[in-house]
Amino acid sequence: MTSPYELSVRAILERLIAFPTVCRTKNVELIDWVEAFLQGLGARCHRVPGREDGRFNLFASIGPDTPDGIVLSAHSDVVPVEGQPWTTDPFVLTERDGKLYGRGSSDMKGFLACMLVAARYAASQSGLSAPLHLAISYDEEIGCVGVHSMLHDLAARGFQARGCVIGEPTGLRAVSGHKGKLAARIVCHGLAAHSANPSRGCNAIGLATEMVKAIESLQEELKETGVQDAQYEVPYSTLQVGLIRGGVALNIVPDQCEVQFEMRLLPGVDPQPLLDRLRAVADRLCAERRHARIEIETLNTYPGLHTSDSASFLHEIMRITGDNAPSRIGFGTEGGLFREYLGMPVVVCGPGSIDRAHKADEFILPEELQDGVRFVEQVADMLSRS
Incomplete structure (x- = not known):
């Protein structure tokens, strides 16, 4: 039987994918296995529980206890597979036609294996002059919610490092920025009535349509006159409505309608003025229509990431990847939170492609895994030269 400490990166990925760590479910079995693996290497491990039973973050360090180490970070959770037309078992790593299929293979258990x-x-090196840190979070896929307890704990202990690599799938391109996100809910309350005389009620769906119009108007304004960054595929901040629920029957004036929307904001763009604009619209509607009441609630938010193009840590990573300039990405990561809590430069860089994530038959190429190993080993080599 092969020792865990002799497993190839592919064999490690196979073990990790076999843990069905779907977001909003327990990840304790995966954390148990990873922690035992790391403790067998002599790592100093610190498990940080979340608020939910059976869900944990794990932080581990190898090497001297100095403030100039490097953090490699991955989330342990994956998105659900229900309703997707998989042609393989999503929780069994399967090779077919030169591809390694499995949920999380690209996003992002491939990097966790690396x-x-x-x-x-790093544990095999005798000349480490700074530590390698590993940060493993949970429930990243529902808005980066799990990592907060770990980052709060690290900040309270005065943790410092020279930089952090978030290994989301970028094709091993060095990424220095991404947008932040705010998810919110608008609940419109009206008054039910028979549809034969709708004027006796207050139509909550009608209120909701006005709020949707206000969101679309803000989007157009941001597109035309808002802050722009041409390095992003969509160079402006965006708002969009994703869910609407309202009404119980066609012949009843609806008394409630819920709208959920999100903002994808360029780094540094404050969502509060946009929320204030929407609340002003809601107040006007409530003043104009009897029985109307509108609530706006923020469900989740995480910051964008902006690492300065002049940051030395960014240039060290770019020397490894061979990039002449850093990239920007449209999807979010935990990177902005690492920057916000710990004040360190953050680079997003990992094997695989985000285009394969969250889909049926997600895969990573064997050569991408090996390239990921070469990348992280070169990052570890930086700790011998510091």
Whole structure:
């Protein structure tokens, strides 16, 4: 039987994918396995529980206890597979036609597997002058909610490092920025009545349509006159409505309608003025229509990431990747939170492609995994030269 400490990166990925760590479910079995693996290498491990039973973050360090180490970070959770037309078992790593299929293979257990290989590599080095840190979070896929307890704990302990690599799938391009996100809910309350005489009621769906119009108007304004950054595929901040629920029957004036929307904001763009604009519209509607009441609630938010193009840590990573300039990405990561809590430069860089994530038959190429291993081992080599 092969020792865990002799497993190839592919074999490690196979173990990780076998843990069905779907977001909003327990990840304790995966954390148990990873922690045992790291402790066998002599790592100093610190498990940080979340508020939910059976869900944990894990932070581990290898090497001297100095403030100039490097953090490699991955989330342990994956998105659900229900309703997707998989042609393989999503929780069994399956090779077919030169591809390795499995939920999380690209997003982002592939990088987590590379991290464990990097830890083994770092533990074998005798000349480390700074530590390699591994940060593993939970429930990233529902808005980066799980990592807060770990980052709060690290900040309270005065943790410092020279930089952090978030290994989301970028094709191993060095990324220095991404947008932030705010998710919110608008609940419109009216008054039910028979549809034969709708004027006796207050139509909550009608209120909701006005709020949707206000969101679309703000979107157009941001597109035309808002802050722009041409390095992003969509160079402006965006708002969009994703869910509407309202009404119980066609012949009843609806007394409630819920609208959920999101903002994808360029780094540094404050969502509060936009929310204030929407609340002003809601107040006007309530003043104009009897029985109307509108609530606006923020459900989740995380900041964008902006690492300065002049940051030395960014340039060290770019020397490894061979990038002449950093990239920007449209999807979010935990990077902005690492920056916000710990004040360190953050680079997003990992193997695989985000285009394969969250879909049926998600995969990573074997050569991408090996490239990921070479990348993290070169990052670990930085700790011997510091």
